[in-house]
Amino acid sequence: MLWKTVRKIRVLIAKAGLDGHDRGAKVIAAALRDAGMEVIYTGLRQTPEMIAEAALQEDVDVVGISMLSGAHMTIFPRVLKLLRERGLDDVLLTGGGIMSNEDIEELKKIGVGQLFTPGAPMSAIADYIRGWIEAREGTKVAANV
Numbered sequence: 001m002l003w004k005t006v007r008k009i010r011v012l013i014a015k016a017g018l019d020g021h022d023r024g025a026k027v028i029a030a031a032l033r034d035a036g037m038e039v040i041y042t043g044l045r046q047t048p049e050m051i052a053e054a055a056l057q058e059d060v061d062v063v064g065i066s067m068l069s070g071a072h073m074t075i076f077p078r079v080l081k082l083l084r085e086r087g088l089d090d091v092l093l094t095g096g097g098i099m100s101n102e103d104i105e106e107l108k109k110i111g112v113g114q115l116f117t118p119g120a121p122m123s124a125i126a127d128y129i130r131g132w133i134e135a136r137e138g139t140k141v142a143a144n145v
Helices: 023-034 048-058 072-085 101-109 122-137
Strands: 010-015 038-041 062-067 092-097
Touching: 010 023, 010 048, 023 038, 023 062, 023 122, 048 062, 048 072, 062 072, 062 122, 072 092, 072 101, 092 122
Parallel strands: 010 038, 010 062, 062 092
Antiparallel strands: none
8 A cells, every 4th residue: 555645634732611621632732743743732721713713724634622621512513613614624623531422422423523532542543533634535644754
C-alpha cells in the first residue's frame, strides 16, 4: 500500500464552557503532535461560537472538545450546528471526557464522531482521526509527518 502525505492533519483542541481542567486536553494535544498532526489549542472557557469560528479561521480538519463539566449534551450539538452554519460540513467533530455510553450514542446519532472516555489510549485517538481523514480523502496518511 502506498503512503501519500500531502499535508499535516490540522486539529483544533478546545475546552468549552466553565470546565477549568485542561491537563487532559494538553496531553491529547501533545500526543496528536507526536503522531504528526498540527494541533491548535484554544485554551480554557471557549464558547461554542468561539470554537466554530476558530475552526473556520484555522482551516482545520478536526475539532476535538475535551468535556469534563457534564455539559456535553449541550455543547457538542451547538458546536456541530455552528460548524455546519459556517460551511464546515467536512470537519470532524470528536472529543471526549466524562460522559455515559447512552449520551455518547445520542451524540453519534446527530453526527458527532467517536467520543473517548478517560483511559482511552492516545494511539486510539490518533488512529481514529487518521482513519477518518483517510476515508474522507481516499488516501493513506503517514503516521508521523
